[in-house]
Amino acid sequence: MAAGKENKVMSAAQAVGMIRDGDTVAIQGMGTQMSPLALVREIIKARKRNLIAAMIVGGIGLDWLIAAGCVKKVMAIIVNLDEFGMANAFRRAVEAGELMMEEYTEHQMLTRFSAGCYGLPFMTTQSGIGSAIVDLHPDTTKVIDCPFTGQKVIACRALTPDVCILHAHRADEVGNVQFFPKPIWGDVDVFPRASKKVIVTVEEIVSTDEIRRTPERTGLPYFKVDAVVPVKYGAHPCSLFPRYNFDRQVMERYAAESRTPEGTQAFLEKYVRAPRTQEDYLDLVGGSTMEARIQSFWS
Amino acid sequence: MSKLSEDYTIDELMVVTLARQFTDADIMLNGTVSYIPVSAFMLARETHAPKLTWVAGAVGVDADPGYIVGNTLDPTMWKDCVMYLPQISDMWGYVHSNTLETFCIRGAQIDKYGNVNNSVIGKDYHRPKVRLPGSAGMGDMCSLHKKIYIWSTTHNPRTFVDKVDFLAAPGYLDGGDARAKLGLRNGPEVVVTDLCVMDFEPTSKRMRLKSVHRGVSAKQVQDETGFELVTPDHVLETPAPSVEEIELLRKKIDPKNMRKIEFRGSKTKV
Ligand SMILES: CC(C)(COP(=O)(O)OP(=O)(O)OC[C@H]1O[C@@H](n2cnc3c(N)ncnc32)[C@H](O)[C@@H]1OP(=O)(O)O)[C@@H](O)C(=O)NCCC(=O)NCCS
Numbered sequence: 001m002a003a004g005k006e007n008k009v010m011s012a013a014q015a016v017g018m019i020r021d022g023d024t025v026a027i028q029g030m031g032t033q034m035s036p037l038a039l040v041r042e043i044i045k046a047r048k049r050n051l052i053a054a055m056i057v058g059g060i061g062l063d064w065l066i067a068a069g070c071v072k073k074v075m076a077i078i079v080n081l082d083e084f085g086m087a088n089a090f091r092r093a094v095e096a097g098e099l100m101m102e103e104y105t106e107h108q109m110l111t112r113f114s115a116g117c118y119g120l121p122f123m124t125t126q127s128g129i130g131s132a133i134v135d136l137h138p139d140t141t142k143v144i145d146c147p148f149t150g151q152k153v154i155a156c157r158a159l160t161p162d163v164c165i166l167h168a169h170r171a172d173e174v175g176n177v178q179f180f181p182k183p184i185w186g187d188v189d190v191f192p193r194a195s196k197k198v199i200v201t202v203e204e205i206v207s208t209d210e211i212r213r214t215p216e217r218t219g220l221p222y223f224k225v226d227a228v229v230p231v232k233y234g235a236h237p238c239s240l241f242p243r244y245n246f247d248r249q250v251m252e253r254y255a256a257e258s259r260t261p262e263g264t265q266a267f268l269e270k271y272v273r274a275p276r277t278q279e280d281y282l283d284l285v286g287g288s289t290m291e292a293r294i295q296s297f298w299s
Numbered sequence: 300m301s302k303l304s305e306d307y308t309i310d311e312l313m314v315v316t317l318a319r320q321f322t323d324a325d326i327m328l329n330g331t332v333s334y335i336p337v338s339a340f341m342l343a344r345e346t347h348a349p350k351l352t353w354v355a356g357a358v359g360v361d362a363d364p365g366y367i368v369g370n371t372l373d374p375t376m377w378k379d380c381v382m383y384l385p386q387i388s389d390m391w392g393y394v395h396s397n398t399l400e401t402f403c404i405r406g407a408q409i410d411k412y413g414n415v416n417n418s419v420i421g422k423d424y425h426r427p428k429v430r431l432p433g434s435a436g437m438g439d440m441c442s443l444h445k446k447i448y449i450w451s452t453t454h455n456p457r458t459f460v461d462k463v464d465f466l467a468a469p470g471y472l473d474g475g476d477a478r479a480k481l482g483l484r485n486g487p488e489v490v491v492t493d494l495c496v497m498d499f500e501p502t503s504k505r506m507r508l509k510s511v512h513r514g515v516s517a518k519q520v521q522d523e524t525g526f527e528l529v530t531p532d533h534v535l536e537t538p539a540p541s542v543e544e545i546e547l548l549r550k551k552i553d554p555k556n557m558r559k560i561e562f563r564g565s566k567t568k569v
Contacts, residue, residue: 030372031331057331057435078433082331083370083560086432094430101430103418105438107391114387126395127439130469130481136424152482184358186386241374297375298368 002223007173012042015199015227023162024052026191031059031082032246036167036201038234041272044068063087067264073100084255108156110186115158116194124153164195167234172208175225183219199227201234244294301541309493310569315540316491318342323350326399328357330436333371334558335450336403341552367557402440403448407431408463411506411526413470413487416463434467441468444484452565454492456525471504493567495520500529510537
């Protein structure tokens with residue numbers, strides 16, 4: 001199903017309306033970089049429930065979603081806050097039996113998405129032979145024999161999420177999305193192409209003529225994009241390289257406060273639920289001092 | 300021979316020891332929370348292996364960030380690289396085709412055959428005692444014929460266990476030829492911890508003590524290990540770093556001491 005060439009610019013709240021309870025949502029992100037966190041905050045405010053979060057690396061955004069009770073299952077290869085340590089809400093929820101973690105090796109996960117991109121029922125990988133990970137989910141990964149050589153390979157069932165959410169540098173109104181540098185991460189590459197709907201938040205909206213000047217930077221064409229949401233600092237407190245760095249102060253605060261359930265909820269209340277708009281949120285995390293904090297990558 | 304350092308700390312010794320494992324022929328990738336290996340790659344390039352290739356954060360080919368700025372997957376690590384490696388087509392292609400042959404991993408549990416677990420503690424995967432971050436790239440790399448270098452800052456019976464609770468990253472499985480029988484080549488080569496260096500006995504594939512760090516005895520290592528180590532009659536002391544190596548590490552490669560983050564849960568104070 002291809003999207004048209006119409007103007008797709010909308011608010012975060014409108015875009016989140018495309019996500020239904022129970023949907024499988026592919027969420028771009030790493031421990032500290034490139035994640036649509038403004039949109040994640042909006043999902044929490046909209047009280048979405050029973051989502052299945054599909055990621056490669058789950059980070060702070062996923063931990064917020066879990067703490068807010070939006071997620072029933074995670075599909076990922078790792079969930080952590082990178083240098084800031086464990087994702088505590090994730091850890092507690094799994095240990096309490098409240099959250100399912102469907103763990104994959106990285107290439108199994110990417111292969112599931114790749115099959116989804118091509119519309120194939122499955123694709124194969126060698127990755128994970130000998131590991132117990134392959135046995136965790138017999139409905140989606142299975143060791144089979146290569147029909148030509150007899151070699152053991154792992155069939156990875158296609159994953160076609162209902163919605164994909166991404167944050168990027170810029171786009172035009174119809175949804176030609178540009179990244180600097182162009183997609184190198186697996187999530188930006190296969191997540192949107194495998195998904196039924198794609199919501200992209202961007203730092204700025206530019207004209208289509210501007211996009212035409214640097215087509216080599218376009219990672220997604222308009223016909224694969226359903227919603228374009230302009231959000232300045234839309235990845236904060238994660239980074240959007242090379243535009244701004246992650247916010248060490250906020251990451252550290254969350255890592256510390258999330259060590260208890262109460263601390264986590266207090267953080268959510270203050271930083272996620274209370275700010276009515278992205279502007280309120282940016283003021284809360286320091287406004288121009290925050291901007292100065294994340295200006296430089298080199299310190 | 301350059302002068303030996305006398306004031307080195309254990310984190311520094313671990314970096315230097317790991318660095319000395321690598322040669323000009325190696326192409327190294329790194330993953331999450333990998334300060335010790337990243338420091339080691341950068342140090343090897345500054346000393347005995349100037350042609351070693353490091354793909355920073357598995358993205359930045361032959362990057363030269365100068366020093367460790369942030370975390371090991373951060374884009375700052377890609378500075379001055381010659382190419383951003385697209386993950387799916389290129390990086391995983393080179394990994395599967397064995398163009399890249401080596402990888403470094405750490406885990407919450409490591410067993411006597413070099414199997415590694417960073418997923419769950421407890422026997423029930425779905426209701427674990429401790430939910431750990433997850434296997435990330437180690438489940439891939441250990442089944443894709445790589446030479447695996449294991450590091451750990453927590454050499455104690457909780458980390459070094461008889462058998463991993465969950466087999467995330469296959470080492471030598473049940474030992475002997477179990478790994479080879481599955482068609483998996485290579486496997487764990489060396490284990491560098493905060494107490495010692497170990498390798499694997501060639502036939503049984505059991506972990507074997509190779510050298511102890513300054514001030515540590517073989518008995519102490521055995522006491523801190525949850526299984527019986529193969530221990531030769533004469534255990535050497537881990538060779539000390541040179542003054543030059545330590546200066547490079549402290550002043551140039553990791554002046555912000557980012558590598559010390561890895562000692563959060565360690566009894567060894569650095
Ligand atoms: C190993 C690793 C989980 C340690 O995490 P850390 O945050 O640095 O250190 P900690 O020692 O504080 O461990 C985190 C928690 O796990 C617990 N833990 C760790 N190992 C444990 C074990 N063997 N048994 C029980 N609990 C364990 C700790 O107790 C701690 O929980 P607590 O705070 O409630 O006490 C982490 O460094 C990691 O994921 N490393 C992987 C690096 C790697 O291999 N990268 C390349 C592949 S991509």
